[in-house]
Amino acid sequence: MSLHLARPDLLHFVPYSSARKESAPSAVMLNANELPWAPYAGGDGLNRYPDPQPSALLARLAQIYGVTPEQLLVGRGSDEAIDLLIRGFCRARQDAIVISPPTFGMYRVCAQLQGAEVVEVPLQACDGFALRPQALIDAALARSAKLVFICSPNNPTGQLASREAILAVADALDERALVIVDEAYVEFADQPSLSEAMPGRSNLLVLRTLSKAFGLAGARIGSLIGSPAIIAFLRGLMAPYPLSAPSVAAALEALSDTRTEAFSGHLAQIKAERKELAERLQAHPEVIRVWPSDANFLCVQWRDACAVAAHLAARGIIVRDLSRYPGLSQCLRLSIGTSAENAAVLAALAAEECA
Numbered sequence: 001m002s003l004h005l006a007r008p009d010l011l012h013f014v015p016y017s018s019a020r021k022e023s024a025p026s027a028v029m030l031n032a033n034e035l036p037w038a039p040y041a042g043g044d045g046l047n048r049y050p051d052p053q054p055s056a057l058l059a060r061l062a063q064i065y066g067v068t069p070e071q072l073l074v075g076r077g078s079d080e081a082i083d084l085l086i087r088g089f090c091r092a093r094q095d096a097i098v099i100s101p102p103t104f105g106m107y108r109v110c111a112q113l114q115g116a117e118v119v120e121v122p123l124q125a126c127d128g129f130a131l132r133p134q135a136l137i138d139a140a141l142a143r144s145a146k147l148v149f150i151c152s153p154n155n156p157t158g159q160l161a162s163r164e165a166i167l168a169v170a171d172a173l174d175e176r177a178l179v180i181v182d183e184a185y186v187e188f189a190d191q192p193s194l195s196e197a198m199p200g201r202s203n204l205l206v207l208r209t210l211s212k213a214f215g216l217a218g219a220r221i222g223s224l225i226g227s228p229a230i231i232a233f234l235r236g237l238m239a240p241y242p243l244s245a246p247s248v249a250a251a252l253e254a255l256s257d258t259r260t261e262a263f264s265g266h267l268a269q270i271k272a273e274r275k276e277l278a279e280r281l282q283a284h285p286e287v288i289r290v291w292p293s294d295a296n297f298l299c300v301q302w303r304d305a306c307a308v309a310a311h312l313a314a315r316g317i318i319v320r321d322l323s324r325y326p327g328l329s330q331c332l333r334l335s336i337g338t339s340a341e342n343a344a345v346l347a348a349l350a351a352e353e354c355a
């Protein structure tokens with residue numbers, strides 16, 4: 001069932017019992033020390049504590065992700081879910097997680113905060129940053145790691161991991177470790193979510209977010225999809241009221257059927273812009289290579305990344321310097337912007353001193 005991997009001291013943890021959890025909203029609400037009047041600003045209802053896991057949002061996300069509401073934990077971005085997983089499963093100075101750098105930095109940050117060891121199975125540039133399933137399995141078993149994080153598409157390199165490779169890792173670690181597939185960018189890829197493969201695999205979990213393709217980074221809403229037992233356990237460890245009411249309202253509006261067309265249009269536009277920008281950059285004399293991308297960014301290696309970043313910054317264009325990541329020296333990460341923004345990048349790079 002995989003819940004046996006949780007921290008033993010938390011298995012019988014009694015979660016905080018908030019007023020909103022104890023009783024549903026009613027005509028006269030005197031159970032949460034709120035002010036009884038509508039707020040001075042911000043809209044009706046903001047004087048009340050929000051539902052910790054709003055059923056309408058859970059239902060809509062479950063529908064979009066093709067799972068049940070009981071399989072979903074919704075938190076303050078997928079960042080919160082990463083933190084909860086590590087806090088819930090790793091004992092300080094005893095347990096470990098496995099990651100494949102270069103990858104998203106929060107797995108390591110949360111592990112360090114929790115005092116969990118970070119075991120690395122690096123991706124290799126010479127191999128196109130492909131996942132190394134057997135090395136991941138060996139590392140997880142050798143250290144009895146509790147969690148294996150696989151970022152697919154990987155931030156910051158951009159590629160999807162092979163579905164077969166991920167499932168091979170999950171199957172080999174059944175009952176031994178949880179395998180968490182971070183799909184923050186999956187909407188930009190031409191492959192369905194791995195949540196489809198979850199039936200029969202209680203150690204496979206998926207992270208999703210509204211921060212990327214759904215355009216709601218400021219609302220801070222992300223999800224963890226897993227077995228109902230693991231989700232119920234982690235929900236018990238959450239802050240009492242993790243989701244702010246305005247964020248939930250914005251999410252429900254952004255996810256409504258009326259927005260489907262705009263959503264698909266933006267996805268198609270990002271993919272088209274990604275293709276064009278990649279081709280144009282690859283032809284630039286300062287570019288060594290543009291890594292293939294299944295996400296809404298490009299990882300680009302330059303002859304002199306620092307000079308290019310400074311050149312772009314001087315023209316008001318900020319990109320992410322990746323040189324501190326293993327295997328990514330002289331690399332910059334560029335998010336795909338609007339056509340005008342991408343054109344501005346190309347125009348800046350065409351300027352004389354960058355040629």
Ligand SMILES: Cc1ncc(COP(=O)(O)O)c(C=O)c1O
Nearest residue numbers: 077078079104155184209211222
């Ligand atoms: C791979 C990956 N996972 C998770 C996150 C966190 O996303 P959220 O905004 O949902 O916390 C990010 C943010 O950049 C990311 O790149």
